[in-house]
Amino acid sequence: MTEPAAARSVISLAGIRKAFANGVVALDGLDLNVREGEFLSLLGPSGCGKSTALRLIAGLMQADSGRLLVTPSAGPPAEAWHHDVAYVFQEPTLMPWASAFDNVWLPLRLAGISRADARQQVCEALSGVGLDGFEAAYPRQLSGGMKMRVSIARALVTRPRLLLMDEPFAALDEITRFKLNDDLLRLQQEHGWTVVFVTHSVFESVYLASRIAVMTPRPGRIAEEIAVDVPYPRTEAFRTDPRYAATCQATSAILHRAMGAAA
């Protein structure tokens, strides 16, 4: 059997350092590589620099030193590079005065696409996250899980290739979180996105990711990585699979080592 050709590199960070104006060094010596189609989970304790790393990757802030290369899609850089990258925050951050449709339309509207021209794409994005028929609903009429679905639809409406998610389900109850985990995996399989998913939950990272990069406490860097060698599609049955339990245990041990390493 011949090895499949290695997938293209989408994210490459080397020796990244980031300090804030108040002197807090959030990241130091951060190295990370992500290949096309991977579901990479960035796992670490609160305050270790996960969000900072994600914002650097998204181009929302600049590193002080190190090398950072983000190439969301193959071929020549797209006219609007940022359309290939989507970012989902922990809070749904919807406009309360706008309907689900208008919230999802926003990125297209900013790109100069009229409401009428955006109609099909917006409805497809809402339908993709299970919100058929909720186009006219306002955020206050939606549950926490539904608001997060709208937020995901808004990220997907530009058809990105790279999805950056910062603890998107942390504020949701467990049943809703499990449901959104499954929907996210299904969508990723359908679209072949590259995903970087930030979480502080060992269980969530093992369930979702093909590879987990465990960070040290601040200043954050990658302590160790672990592959989750269980093929997709993964379903609810995986949560009671012995391989799931074993990988959670191994990942917890790595996290404990990483915490100790910095002390």
Ligand SMILES: Nc1ncnc2c1ncn2[C@@H]1O[C@H](COP(=O)(O)OP(=O)(O)O)[C@@H](O)[C@H]1O
């Ligand atoms: N804009 C900022 N100014 C100063 N300190 C910050 C800023 N943003 C984050 N920090 C600090 O940097 C560290 C890493 O933060 P963050 O990346 O948000 O961690 P995480 O997402 O892992 O919880 C924390 O100690 C946080 O208080």
Ligand SMILES: [Mg+2]
């Ligand atoms: Mg954070």
